[in-house]
Amino acid sequence: MPQEQRWRNWAGNQVAAGFTAVHPRGTAEIAAAVRAAAAAGRRVRPIGSGHSFSAIGRPEDVQLVLDRHAGLVGVTDSGLVTVQAGMPLHRLTAELAARGWALTNLGDIDRQTVAGALSTGTHGTGAAFGGLASQVRACELVLADGAVLRCSPTEHADVFSAARVGLGALGVLSEVTLQAVPAFALRAEEGPASLTGLLADVDAFLSSTDHVEFYWFPHTDRCLTKRNTRVPLTELDPLPGWRAVWDDEVVANGGLAAVVGAGRLAPPLVRPLARVSARALSPRTHTDAAHRVFVSRRRVRFREMEYGVPRAAAAEVLGELRRVVDRSDWRVPFPVEVRLSAADDVPLSTASERDTAYVAVHVPARTEPGAYFAAFEAIAGAVGGRPHWGKVHGLDAAALADRYPRFGEFTALRDRLDPAGVFGNAHLDRVLGPARARTGGR
Structure with a gap:
């Protein structure tokens, strides 16, 4: 039987109480739960792992938890994999x-x-x-009236296009089909670099091999770079177990936890400790299965803001962020993460219709981001940056409509599929605008 619950997200900055949590098994039970909530005038928010930092998953009336709807449906000979929508990514990759x-x-x-x-x-x-x-090939969506819609490029193509990044605002994803590829390995090359050197031609560095990213340590000129090149599985050469534990658990996570903890007790220590941390990680090269290399273990909890900016603006954004940090009295213990992504055709994707550089800033989970996040948001906004939907940002529907060429297309579809705002909450009312029926049909 459903019971009133308390909920908090992974970072602890979003909390809710007094709602009803429902754990359906199968699409039919999801549809029944949605119909019952809609009939009672209650709003429904589906939730996964609660890893978003924004309030996108915060329940108000009914929380739909898909932990019992998380199985593998099947994998075809061509690599089309269909899963129930509650499956965690780490289980899917395994x-x-x-x-x-x-x-x-x-x-x-x-x-x-x-x-x-x-x-x-x-x-x-x-x-x-x-x-x-961009890897989705079909999906099944439970709509606000409990109807089940199968979507693909040839079935309800407009819904399929938008639902690939749907914010949970169009309906409840119940099944997803993704295109997998033959298993491959990544040769990971990690090492130090200077931010000054990287900014001299950041675009060339970020496109220098298949998957590239780097981390800049504020209050220093030092960066940690990661370059991952796709190679056959026959070239596996993983790190020895002791080295992986030492680098990833002791030096990376343990060192960061020490900086955060010391900074909480004695804030003036953050800047000198940041310089020590920036020098602690030594170069390394290893080759392992792709899903093991792509993923990093994050033991230290944080809050994050990330903006996707035009690829050509990456150096400008990072250079201005460094100038602002250097002029401030802030003490920033977390590195700034920089990545790159190809353009896609998804209406509310941060990479919609443009190649995109991503810049992400972080603070400890129990710290208010304050002026640091506000300054970064202004810097990213000056070049038309788009906030990651699952991360902290301060934009509303009017501002976001200027950042996304197809924003109106998405909200019109939302108003058609869910005119009463069954799948909304206060956060979605802010970033998309209230659903049609909640504004008197205007």
Whole structure:
């Protein structure tokens, strides 16, 4: 029986209480739960792992938890993999690897569910590679009246186009079909660099091999670079277990936790410790299965703001962010992450119709981001930056309509499929505008 619940997201900056949580099994139970909520005038928010930093998943009346709707439906001989939408990405990649397949690109966190990752526009890095949405070939959507809609490029193509990054505003994703590729390995080359040197031609560096990213340590000129090149599985040469534990758990996560903890007790220590952290990670090269290389373990909790900016504007944005940080009295313990993605054709994708550089800033989970995030948001906004839907930002529907050429197309579809705003919450009312019936049909 449904019971009133309390909920908080992974970072702890979004909380809710007094709602009803429902754990359906199968599409029919999802549809029944949606129909019951709509009939009672209650709003429904589907939730995955709660890894978003924005309030996109925050429930008000009914929370639809898909942890019992998380199985593998099937994999075809051509690599089309169909999963129930609540399956976590780390389970999906393991299922695919066991069958000789892989996702062609992944973000650096794999704790999200397939539906949650898609709905918020999760992406990885790679000048020639799109985000997760670009790998979708079909989906099943439960609409506000409980109807089940099968969508693909040839079935309800307009809904399919938008639902690949749907914010959970069009309906509940119940099944998703993705195009997998034959399993491959990545040769990972990691090492130090200077921000000054990278900014001299950041575009050339970010496109220098298949998947490239770097981390700049504020209060220093130092960066950690990661270059991942696609190679056959026959070239596997993984790190020894002790080295992986030392680098990733002791130095990376342990060192960051020490900086954050010391900064909480004695804030003046953050800047000198940032310089120490920037020098702690040594160069390394290894080759492993792609899903193991793409993903990093994040043990230290944080809040994040990320903007997708035009590819050509990356150096300008980073240069201005460095100038603002250097002039400030802020103490920033987390590195700034920089990635690149190919353009796609998804209406609310941050890479919609343009090649995109991603810049992400972070603060400890229990820290208010304040002026740091506000300054970065202004810098990204000056070049038409688009905020990641699952991360902290301050924009509303009017501002976002100027950033997305197809924003009106999406909101018109939302008003057609869900005129009463069954799938809304206060956050979606802000970023999309209230649904049609909630504004008197205007």
